[in-house]
Amino acid sequence: MTFPRRFAAGAAAVMVLMTAAPAAAAAPDPAPATGNGSWSVGPANRSGAPSARPHFAMEAPPGATVKDTVRVANLTDRPLVFQVYGADAYNTPRDAGFALRTAAEPRRDVGAWIRLPADRLTVPARTARDVPFTVAVPPNATPGEHIGGVVALNTAIESVQNAGNARVGLRRAVGARVYLRVAGPVSPGLRLETFAVDRNAPLVPFVRKGDGTLRVAVVNTGNLRLAPVAKIRATGLFGRVVKVWPDRRVPELLPGQRAEFALPWAGPPPLDAVTVRVELTAPGGVEVRAKERFVAVPWIALLGAVVAVFVLWSVLPRLIRRWRERAGLAAVVIVGAVLALVPGRPAPASASAAASVAAAEDPGVTSSPQEAPLGTLVRVRGSAWTPGATVQISLCGANAVHGSADCDTEHAVTAMVAPAGTFAAGLTAGAPPSPCPCVVRVTTLPGSPAAPAAVNARIAVPGHRTGPILKDITPVRADVVSAEVTGGGGWGELFGGRPRRTLVLQIRNAGAEPISGAPLVVGWGAGREADSPLDAPGTGTLPPGRTATYRVPVELPQASFGQFVVGGRYAGAVPFSTSFSTYPWGLLAVNAVALLLFVLGVRLSAGRWAARRRRGGARAAALPAGPAVDLAALDRFFGREPGG
Known part of the structure; x- marks a missing residue:
């Protein structure tokens, strides 16, 4: 028996272990047909263009079905039998490489939506077989990207190795990636x-x-x-x-x-x-x-500093007293430290915050001619696209409102965007699965150094059927991109001045409709609740897909100490929160030095007082005794009886 196996799309080898531990291999970015030297798997491109599709890139709403064809090519001199199946993708724990689940593992996402006519495929030597398949998107599919692949696993064990007491059989597999994007927010x-x-x-x-x-x-x-x-x-x-x-x-x-x-x-x-x-x-x-x-x-250095302070505290006063006695000095006046608070920078006359919405030129697409019968060549040009990005060009019906489900993916081509943001490619007009009105649709491929984008250019296809279309409506949604407190750390704050910060809040409109005049409520607090209100700016209008940056000044009382929180809500339903800390270490250090000087002065004064007491006692003991007084003679002199 064989146990579950893991492999990466486009990997050179996959190990089937005779133990319960799975194996994984990372895959590089796929070529137009991903292979291992013996066979390859990739999209079936019928256009004949050199810029063939590197992998499957699809768009569809929930409940739609997308059709495409995968090509399995045998590059050896003998027939090969493959197990063909759909698989879910994941990132490997070791290096986050792209990988696909095995046939024995459960399929919970796009791998379960891929339907193939058979799970076994025999390909003769030096030939290729095209296998049609469908991707049936469930009605309850979540919006966003669902990523998997179509895998061809060689059913024959190519070699056997000994690993301890177990024998390990090696089988290899190759997969073509499938990037499906479900319509929605x-x-x-x-x-x-x-x-x-x-x-x-x-x-x-x-x-x-x-x-x-x-x-x-x-x-x-x-x-x-x-x-x-x-x-x-x-x-x-x-x-x-x-x-x-x-x-x-x-x-x-x-x-x-x-x-x-x-x-x-x-x-x-x-x-x-x-x-x-x-x-x-x-x-x-x-x-x-x-x-x-x-x-x-450095705790050892700190311990040495403590020892040094102890030595100075116990020995230095004695050395100073002896030196003063030998020099004959009368007294030493200890000058206390002068505490000076460095004033903080003046507050601005008016605190204001501005919201800026990133604006960029929208990508554009043109096609020539504007009317293209089936089988003719259409010249497609683009401008203002992200340099270095790879785009996929296809002919779609129903204005492509359902994504790739309305497009002729078999004749789709790809192009690389030049440094000037332009591209040009030739597209063979094929019959899209949906009726016209038709468009030439250009989308960025997965892995491109650009945000996902899709642009349509209208085109007429004589001879192709026409029909009504329905447009999907997506709800409005706003997301917090980041919330961070910046600024601070000046000399004034270090010595107890007012801490001044700036809340930098980024909000992204993830919906399909603009957001106008959304309320922004911001506050700060010393605990977990931001219960002290702050003046927030107006939010203006935020177009769909754009990100706005709001800057809110934050000013705390003088000599603030500890951790603080800044938070609030956008549009009454989008919460955000962040924290920062401030510590006036300079003020604390100056007070500590002043206290140390005061204690040292008291210590020296007490030593001087004790020394004076000792010297006064010694002088009194050294004085000579006075003459004795005869009290009886004094009584007789005054006429009194002795002892009277």
Whole structure:
């Protein structure tokens, strides 16, 4: 018997183990036909264009069915028998690589929606077979991307190896990726599951360098795949930059999947108050920020400092007293420390916040000629697209309101966007599955360095049937992209001045309708509740798919100390919250020094008073005794009886 197996789409080999432990292999980005040298699997492209589809990219609403064809090519000199099936995709735990589930594992997503005419396929030597298949989207399918693949597994065991007491049979499989996007509201999102700093401090600081490791775990909480970029920097006391790591690109995360990575840190500071900040950004305006604080203290050096203070406290006053006695000084006046609060910067005359909505030129598409009978070549050009992105071009019916379900995917072609944001490609006019009105539809392919986009250009197809269409309506929705408190850390705040911060709030309209005049309520608090109101700006109008940035000034009372929270609601239903801390260490240090000087003065004064007492007693003991007085003679002199 064989146990469950895991393999990556396009992997060179898959191991079928005789134990219960599964095996996984990571896959690179697929070529137009993904293969391992013996066979290949990919979309059946009938256009003959060199820019064939690298994988299946589909769009459909819930309840629709998308048809396409997969091509399995045998590159060997002998017939091969394959098990062909649909599979769900996931990210591998080891390196977050793209992988597909095995035939023995349950199918819960797009792998269960893929329908093939048969699960066994025999391909003669040096030939290829086209296998039609359908993707039946359930009526209750959630909006967003559903990713899987069509897999061809060689049924023959190609080799056997010994692993301890077990014999391991090796079988190989190849899969073509399937990217299905279900119509409806999209909400890209990331969450930092883990952000921690591990340090190994040396016993003797400033002589040997320590080391550390940053551990980051991120989860895709949205319904779109994302390839975030992590920017990490560490700052010390007063905002001094300690280290900046190179940008780290996280492998493409599928919805609901998790990735973890670690960054080494050579020589973290041995004595400092360090704040490590991480910022994750992804196409589509997704931003996540977090920070981790720690105080590095060299305990052995601190113990030495305590010993030194003790020595100074017990020995220094005696040395000063002896020196003063030998020099003949009368007294020493101890000058107390002068406490001066450095005033904070003056508050601005008027606190205002502005909302800015990112604006960019919309991508455009043109086709020539405007009327193309079936089988003719259509020249498609695009402008204002993201440079470096890969787009898919197809002819669709019903104005493509149901996505790929209305498109002729078998004649679709792809093109690369030039640095100027333009592209040009030739498309053979095929018969779309839906009636006209028809459009030339251009969409960005998965894996492109751009946010998902789709643009239609009207075209007439003489001879193709026409019919009515229905338009889907998606609800309005707003998401919090990020909420962060910035600013602060000046000299005035360090010595007890008013802490001044700025709340930077980013809201994204994830719906299909603009949001106008939504109320924004913001406050701050010293506990868990933001119960002290702040002046918030007007929100204006937020178009669909755009992100607005709102900046709200935050000002706290003088000498504020501890952790504070800033939060509120957008449009009455979208909550947000973040926190920050402020500590007037300079004010505390000045007071500690003043107290130390005062105690030292009292100690010296007490020592001088005790020394004077000792010297006064010694002088009184050294005086000579006076003459004796005869009391009886005095009585006789005054005529009194002795003893009277």
